[in-house]
Amino acid sequence: xxxxxxxxxxxxxxxxxxxxxxxxxxxxxxxxxxxxxxxxxxxxxxxxxxxxxxxxxxxxxxxxxxxxxxxxxxxxxxxxxxxxxxxxxxxxxxxxxxxxxxxxxxxxxxxxxxxxxxxxxxxxxxxxxxxxxxxxxxxxxxxxxxxxxxxxxxxxxxxxxxxxxxxxxxxxxxxxxxxxxxxxxxxxxxxxxxxxxxxxxxxxxxxxxxxxxxxxxxxxxxxxxxxxxxxxxxxxxxxxxxxxxxxxxxxxxxxxxxxxxxxxxxxxxxxxxxxxxxxxxxxxxxxxxxxxxxxxxxxxxxxxxxxxxxxxxxxxxxxxxxxxxxxxxxxxxxxxxxxxxx
Amino acid sequence: xxxxxxxxxxxxxxxxxxxxxxxxxxxxxxxxxxxxxxxxxxxxxxxxxxxxxxxxxxxxxxxxxxxxxxxxxxxxxxxxxxxxxxxxxxxxxxxxxxxxxxxxxxxxxxxxxxxxxxxxxxxxxxxxxxxxxxxxxxxxxxxxxxxxxxxxxxxxxxxxxxxxxxxxxxxxxxxxxxxxxxxxxxxxxxxxxxxxxxxxxxxxxxxxxxxxxxxxxxxxxxxxxxxxxxxxxxxxxxxxxxxxxxxxxxxxxxxxxxxxxxxxxxxxxxxxxxxxxxxxxxxxxxxxxxxxxxxxxxxxxxxxxxxxxxxxxxxxxxxxxxxxxxxxxxxxxxxxxxxxxxxxxxxxx
Numbered sequence: 001x002x003x004x005x006x007x008x009x010x011x012x013x014x015x016x017x018x019x020x021x022x023x024x025x026x027x028x029x030x031x032x033x034x035x036x037x038x039x040x041x042x043x044x045x046x047x048x049x050x051x052x053x054x055x056x057x058x059x060x061x062x063x064x065x066x067x068x069x070x071x072x073x074x075x076x077x078x079x080x081x082x083x084x085x086x087x088x089x090x091x092x093x094x095x096x097x098x099x100x101x102x103x104x105x106x107x108x109x110x111x112x113x114x115x116x117x118x119x120x121x122x123x124x125x126x127x128x129x130x131x132x133x134x135x136x137x138x139x140x141x142x143x144x145x146x147x148x149x150x151x152x153x154x155x156x157x158x159x160x161x162x163x164x165x166x167x168x169x170x171x172x173x174x175x176x177x178x179x180x181x182x183x184x185x186x187x188x189x190x191x192x193x194x195x196x197x198x199x200x201x202x203x204x205x206x207x208x209x210x211x212x213x214x215x216x217x218x219x220x221x222x223x224x225x226x227x228x229x230x231x232x233x234x235x236x237x238x239x240x241x242x243x244x245x246x247x248x249x250x251x252x253x254x255x256x257x258x259x260x261x262x263x264x265x266x267x268x269x270x271x272x273x274x275x276x277x278x279x280x281x282x283x284x285x286x287x288x289x290x291x292x293x294x295x296x297x298x299x300x301x302x303x304x305x306x307x308x309x310x311x312x313x314x315x316x317x318x319x320x321x322x323x324x325x326x327x328x329x330x331x332x333x334x335x336x337x338x339x340x341x342x
Numbered sequence: 343x344x345x346x347x348x349x350x351x352x353x354x355x356x357x358x359x360x361x362x363x364x365x366x367x368x369x370x371x372x373x374x375x376x377x378x379x380x381x382x383x384x385x386x387x388x389x390x391x392x393x394x395x396x397x398x399x400x401x402x403x404x405x406x407x408x409x410x411x412x413x414x415x416x417x418x419x420x421x422x423x424x425x426x427x428x429x430x431x432x433x434x435x436x437x438x439x440x441x442x443x444x445x446x447x448x449x450x451x452x453x454x455x456x457x458x459x460x461x462x463x464x465x466x467x468x469x470x471x472x473x474x475x476x477x478x479x480x481x482x483x484x485x486x487x488x489x490x491x492x493x494x495x496x497x498x499x500x501x502x503x504x505x506x507x508x509x510x511x512x513x514x515x516x517x518x519x520x521x522x523x524x525x526x527x528x529x530x531x532x533x534x535x536x537x538x539x540x541x542x543x544x545x546x547x548x549x550x551x552x553x554x555x556x557x558x559x560x561x562x563x564x565x566x567x568x569x570x571x572x573x574x575x576x577x578x579x580x581x582x583x584x585x586x587x588x589x590x591x592x593x594x595x596x597x598x599x600x601x602x603x604x605x606x607x608x609x610x611x612x613x614x615x616x617x618x619x620x621x622x623x624x625x626x627x628x629x630x631x632x633x634x635x636x637x638x639x640x641x642x643x644x645x646x647x648x649x650x651x652x653x654x655x656x657x658x659x660x661x662x663x664x665x666x667x668x669x670x671x672x673x674x675x676x677x678x679x680x681x682x683x684x685x686x687x688x689x690x691x
Binding site: 085218219220224227228229232234236237238277283284 | 421424425444455457458459460462470471473476478479
């Protein structure tokens, strides 16, 4: 009925926005590359120019990483908000990113400290992603176990924050015990960056997003049903345990992989679903999921664009930008609607 | 392949079990829902058994009101019947409707859980009732849409379909939730306190609607409620949970007359059989009231509330006049235009 015609328009517009930001992201930076140049390089001409190197080795991987990371984080945030029926849930808020950080820190810092086996692991993108996903899953399961006991939204958030704080402290301890040069690498990682990923990492990110997104789309029905609460969801034939399992799995691998390669990126998972809901006024995941993925990718491209400070050689930490963009959005949403809902 | 085999297997088991049931309880097949030695309660370290060994029956086309004191476990039993929590022992048997083996095809529910989502339209919410019949793409077929439209028409909320659910009043929301349950197209509909937090008008509307639905759709409808008067006037059957955890079943009038209601609710100053608050006639004046119709009923009410006897051979005569306008006539006084002025005068005697 009224849920078929306009939504495609939304996705079309978001797709256009994503493409535009993608091109801008490649074009702007410390060196400006005109659009025409970009097209000719992408078409395979001028392969040996400096511009071609910048595009293929630096700008393109970075832009793809932005899209993949943004889509993964935003859809994870959406699913977590629905699962917990808590508008302030998100991968960073409930400690999933911290869990991933902890395991990555263990791999990077301890691995660098000597164990050749772990060093091997820490250089393979698949195993780093796997370790980070394990970290996310562990934290997610912990949060769910706690959520079973406390039904109250505020308590759940506080517990998520505490889990985040505890894992961050564990990371600090690891940092304290490690060598200065490893530490610097790790510190840069925690500031969030989409510039450190090569094509191998993008391959992993792409595969993980593909898997995570397939699971998310297969879960549309249960996600919608969960909007009514677990009792109603069960009464219309949704198996709560299984749908929770799939949602946890999809969310954790996506957050884990992104965190492994880009660091704990703040606010994208929390803010994007709200931005999209403000715009298209729906809670229907069939419309929301694709829209949120496109919007997540767009927002990351935009944040990265701003972090590059076009025209200058300086680069700001990505997390500073996402927080600067995300925090006011959430405050504005709460102020405007007086209440903030899933 | 394996899936099909499994399906057949459960079907077979189901039939076998039904055959066993059939021999035990003759009417299981025509009942919309039957419980066999059902014990409901909570699992856990301290098991709480709320109701034990229940053998209950819901018949098609019947409206059942489930009443009882607060905290006795009505909601828990309702949730158990709906399959939302497992019984401690015993089982719930549905008739074998072809193509339906799962509880969501037999029972739909309206619960007290609040829906906190804001960006959902009424139509979308009602369409969720079709989810048991849809695959993961959640595309509604024309048949699904027909059933949704029919449910909307049955509840008379066509004007609400495009609204967002946070724009609805409590009463409208309850109607929408009933429409959602109807679109699930199940032989049994269970409602937990559907009239709680509603004003009188909405309460009457909901109960009348359920009454009509049970009669026209042939659904078995069970609602838990505290609305004694509405239940007495509309229910075909009352399940009355007593303090000693037994469920008394009967026509509402039977349970009134044998005093079951009085025992369960311990009415303080309310006589259910006359439907009145017990008023003490303390003024020592008895009134012979002449009149008819609702005016008579309300005048009698007012007099008794103020402490006067109303008797056939009362010593003071009050006549209700309904010529041009309503008035009360007391000998030796000009006509009274209001009951308040009449009572004020009577109190002087």
